[in-house]
Amino acid sequence: MIEFHLDPRSGVATYLQIVQQVKEALRLGTISVGDQLPTVREVVADLAINPNTVAKAYRDLERAGLVVARQGRGTFVASTLAPATLLPHYEALRIELEHWLDAAVGAGLDEESIRALISATLRETLARWVA
Amino acid sequence: MTSPIDSRGLGKRFHRDWALRDCTLTIPEGAIVGLAGANAAGKSALLSLAAGLLAPSEGSIEVLGRDPLREPSVLAEVGYVAQGAPLYRSFTVAETTEFARRTNPCWDEELAADVLKLIAPRTKVGSLSAGERARLALALALGKRPKLMLLDEPFAGLDPLAGREFLQLLMDGVAETAATVVIASHVIADIERVCDHIVLLTGGGVRLEGNVEELLESHRILMGPRRPLGSIRGVRSIVRERHSGRQLTLLVHGYGPILDPSWTVERVGLEELLLAYMAPERMPVPVPPERLPLRWHG
Numbered sequence A: 001m002i003e004f005h006l007d008p009r010s011g012v013a014t015y016l017q018i019v020q021q022v023k024e025a026l027r028l029g030t031i032s033v034g035d036q037l038p039t040v041r042e043v044v045a046d047l048a049i050n051p052n053t054v055a056k057a058y059r060d061l062e063r064a065g066l067v068v069a070r071q072g073r074g075t076f077v078a079s080t081l082a083p084a085t086l087l088p089h090y091e092a093l094r095i096e097l098e099h100w101l102d103a104a105v106g107a108g109l110d111e112e113s114i115r116a117l118i119s120a121t122l123r124e125t126l127a128r129w130v131a
Numbered sequence B: 001m002t003s004p005i006d007s008r009g010l011g012k013r014f015h016r017d018w019a020l021r022d023c024t025l026t027i028p029e030g031a032i033v034g035l036a037g038a039n040a041a042g043k044s045a046l047l048s049l050a051a052g053l054l055a056p057s058e059g060s061i062e063v064l065g066r067d068p069l070r071e072p073s074v075l076a077e078v079g080y081v082a083q084g085a086p087l088y089r090s091f092t093v094a095e096t097t098e099f100a101r102r103t104n105p106c107w108d109e110e111l112a113a114d115v116l117k118l119i120a121p122r123t124k125v126g127s128l129s130a131g132e133r134a135r136l137a138l139a140l141a142l143g144k145r146p147k148l149m150l151l152d153e154p155f156a157g158l159d160p161l162a163g164r165e166f167l168q169l170l171m172d173g174v175a176e177t178a179a180t181v182v183i184a185s186h187v188i189a190d191i192e193r194v195c196d197h198i199v200l201l202t203g204g205g206v207r208l209e210g211n212v213e214e215l216l217e218s219h220r221i222l223m224g225p226r227r228p229l230g231s232i233r234g235v236r237s238i239v240r241e242r243h244s245g246r247q248l249t250l251l252v253h254g255y256g257p258i259l260d261p262s263w264t265v266e267r268v269g270l271e272e273l274l275l276a277y278m279a280p281e282r283m284p285v286p287v288p289p290e291r292l293p294l295r296w297h298g
Helices: A014-028 A041-045 A051-063 A086-106 A111-130 B043-050 B073-076 B094-101 B109-116 B132-141 B158-175 B188-192 B212-217 B270-278
Strands: A068-072 A075-076 B005-012 B016-027 B030-037 B058-063 B079-081 B148-152 B179-184 B197-202 B205-211 B219-225 B235-244 B248-253 B264-266
Touching: A014 B073, A014 B264, A041 A051, A041 B158, A051 A075, A051 B264, A086 A111, B005 B043, B005 B248, B016 B043, B016 B058, B016 B109, B016 B197, B016 B205, B030 B043, B030 B079, B030 B188, B043 B058, B043 B179, B073 B079, B079 B132, B094 B109, B109 B132, B109 B158, B132 B148, B132 B158, B179 B212, B188 B270, B197 B219, B197 B270, B205 B212, B205 B270, B212 B270, B235 B270, B248 B270
Parallel strands: B030 B179, B030 B197, B079 B148, B148 B179
Antiparallel strands: A068 A075, B005 B016, B005 B058, B197 B205, B219 B248, B219 B264, B235 B248
């Protein structure tokens, strides 16, 4: 089951952080159709946040058609964001990326430089593919 | 729909001093309200008035649509955790919850037990740790399955771990009972995590009130080179003004985008926003004494 974490310093509203984490998990296929999200009470007891915030996040996800709430039973994933093309390659790509990251850390790059390098390269590469 | 707390021109005076004055408030149902303000700003007075422990000196207050003094039956639906969680020290935990069970018609044993968890029932209240005593007080309030919870400085005296645990148990109880909650705290960091509505008291009056998201959305920090301040497009009012060298930093209440590119615009955090509103309004500029011409008579 997905476990939420909060970054109070991010400046991103708490309910949005929850929405983003669910979407990310859907995109990476770590949760898929039929899986249950933690109940509002579970999230609240875990993170010590306002239950209205969790409910609002789940309502947003429901409105986007990503989850459905079943009365008295909980909230379940209703659709996926993972592109069908990703899943077969997912594990292989993840391992390649891990190797690359090992090399980057080994070369002495810190987290910020790694992020900067990745996002710059990603931009350039995507631009090339679109063109 | 009646509001959980509705006050009109509410005031409370102790001898000559007003603890609370001209307080008009409507708390939305289901909100988790942070009642912020410095010490002696009137937070405890407001909660005591809502809990029916004090009578107003002027104005009126309605709790869940009823006057807590004239219709004290409404208090069965109000969970009140007083500052320092005062309880009978010579009672055991079990005796304390037994007392609550017998005096509350809707007592929820299971919910209270969830909060008490592993506290041994035979322990005397006087020998509980601060965190355990706070949990017992919370269990007594939540066990009533209240529609409204009032908590007065619940984190005072708790270490960070006990404070977080208290908040988790409180939020779990709120998820279960759907109660409206008012938490008074002078430490904003303690309540920032949970509250979606803010009431800020200064000097016994309401200084700022509203939905947290809306308040953060309507305020911005502007930074730029020092300049004479006329009106700035997009700014309704300047809450705080700070100069350092040639730099000017403003906290503003806005109505639209700040388009002037000479300002760097940033969002503001809840703590900083409230601290700015808590500061005394504009320091009065000292006026030099009028120079009186000396006259010699005779």
